[in-house]
Amino acid sequence: MAAPRKSNRSAAPARDASAATAAPRAIAEQLERHGVRPSAQRVAIASYVLGTEDHPSADQVWARVKERFPMVSRATVYNTLRHFTEKGLLRELVLAEGRQVFDPVVEPHHHFVDDETGAIRDIPWNALKVAKIDELEGLDVREYMVVVRGVARGARKG
Amino acid sequence: MAAPRKSNRSAAPARDASAATAAPRAIAEQLERHGVRPSAQRVAIASYVLGTEDHPSADQVWARVKERFPMVSRATVYNTLRHFTEKGLLRELVLAEGRQVFDPVVEPHHHFVDDETGAIRDIPWNALKVAKIDELEGLDVREYMVVVRGVARGARKG
């Protein structure tokens, strides 16, 4: 269900690098559409976390946001991430040892955890197919994902 | 891979209830077979954690073991669980918010997380089938599991 678009990876604006930060106006509007009042802090946090492919932890978000907005407090970042999550702008995932991380891709998809670097990557929904989910006895399934662990075979030579 | 046996659930002695504790002698032998010296503390810890179906956290193991062995220290429980994990007697899983838990079923299998109670249940390996894992580009897959979330439809009326 939930018609995952066919994107192979990054059908989105392909942000990811450090100097992310989409137009603040667009971000403010995105927040408003989800019922979140766009304060300065919230826009600063959103401009990183809603655009990343990194699955960052809360403290990683804090560190990133402080670069551009040094006086933002930890409580604000934690509150805001929770708020975004409640409003459906983010998902919170718990995939690996001591890392609860946030994911701006709220549509169903799978995940790959690199055992060497700890990096988490998205796997598009229809890159994999899970059979027999509907045959599970006595379980009311709300959602599921495949968690794949291994190492990324580096295509980083040439 | 890793030829998961066909067990539907609990092909093992079906322990689970509180008064678990299989024969201490058998447990000591199991530890030795895995290269773990069977001290009194380790046998006490093993006799709970190697037989449970509960996926307990480290502190839950501590609480349980203290009932029968009140002077055991927290450090010992944490050390021992790590030791067991290194020796392949346990796996450590991170599936849900603030819960890294231990699993005595080290063969590949899937998991169900009850969103209401937080309980984690095993799903036998061939109750589900994941297709196209081998087609993932650039990833060296070491293991994978399906994580299913939902609620257990209570068969608890009659």
Place this chain on the structure above:
DNA sequence: CCGAAAGTTGGACTTAGTCTAAAACTGTCA
């Protein structure tokens, strides 16, 4: 028995995350 190695212990320490109460903003309306 002895000494070395392995195991255990309580408590200090660390880190992620939550909570709180006060301060700062924001929007509304007189």
Place this chain on the structure above:
DNA sequence: TGACAGTTTTAGACTAAGTCCAACTTTCGG
């Protein structure tokens, strides 16, 4: 504009999970 209420942010206290450590105890080989 000025007052007010509601909302947001803030620093720092607090909590809980987990690690580390140095001292103590047990085990084992000789």
